[in-house]
Amino acid sequence: MTQITDTILMIRPVAFRMNEQTAVNNYYQKVVDSLLPATVNAKAQAEFDAFVDKLRAVGVKVIVVDDTVTPDTPDSVFPNNWISFHENGDVALYPMFAENRRGERREELLDVIEDAGYSINEIMDYTSAEEDGIFLEGTGSLVLDRENQKAYCALSPRADEELMIEFCEDFEYTPVIFEAFQTVDGERKQIYHTNVMMCIGTTFAVICADCIDDKKERKMVLDNLRSDSKEIILLTEAQLNHFAGNMLQVQGADKSYLVMSNAAHGVLTKDQIAKIEKHAEILTANLDTIEACGGGSARCMMAEIFSPKK
Secondary structure, three states: OOOOOOEEEEEEOOOOOOOOOOOOOOOOOOOOOOOOHHHHHHHHHHHHHHHHHHHHHOOOEEEEEEOOOOOOOOOOOOHHHOEEEOOOOOEEEOOOOOHHHHHHOOOHHHHHHHHOOEOOOOEEEOHHHHHHOOOEOHHHHEEEEOOOOEEEEEOEOOEOHHHHHHHHHHHOOEEEEEOOEEEEOOEEEEOOOHHHOEEEOOOEEEEOHHHOOOHHHHHHHHHHHHHOOOEEEEOOHHHHOOOOOOOEEEEOOOOEEEEEEHHHHHHOOHHHHHHHHOOOEEEEEOOHHHHHHHOOOOHHHOEEOOOOEO
16 A cells, blocks of 8 residues: 555635535634635635646646536535545545535546546445434545554544444554544634644654643554654644644655645744655645635645556
8 A cells, every 4th residue: 555646636616615514613714704705716716726737747647627516515625525545446435514515526526537547446435424414524534544554533523433433444444533622712622624633644744732632542643653653743733723734745756745735834843844854845835715715725625546547
């Protein structure tokens, strides 16, 4: 198993805006009152296009699919929450918390991936869990260490423990389960997605251990990372507010890159940057509008393709 890929799927937004249905437990979203919806979408599209250009310029293969105007899917720019692709050719489809995000799951995208030369074998469809109010939002909820077959998951309204364990049984991952919190108006509240507070690369992990309030759980997570010889690069909770945890390592033409937003890079210390650069070159993009309205950043925008070539 390889940890990183050189091919990703990205969805170009057509009606991007702040999604009122996700804002109930995504505390990173902000209302940008001063901008008209058309302006917000145009800014998001410009950020998206520039981001794709940057990735392609270093040799990352980006499969871009345009979103459709109907159904109304304001968060379609974040495909990693509803689909994941695996080296054995299997694909997982995930149950989504927000009703208006469920329309993002478009079966025809699988045809696009196959047309691009990749094999899809079995579809593991977990979406019926939505009927029972049970959710697991893809590689937002699951941070996968593919090489060591471990799945890290911070439980939340969008990450159900039993369903996560079912995923691990199906895909032969060892579950690493914990709770992660952020301070919202003086209260500790569960972080909505694991990939906001941690990222696992080939030889390193970037994580905000301070979010794991339970000391035993915190030690267990860090011990798991250390036992797999990952250099641990610690973040602060304040840095998470600028999406510093929402990173993804990808393979370029001749080296690997840790991809993050300008905002995330801007809050890293010189020491953190030096540690990261021992493992991967940093690639940044301006995602200010997408981050503010969407409450997600660079990692959420990239659905990694690990499917085998035909």
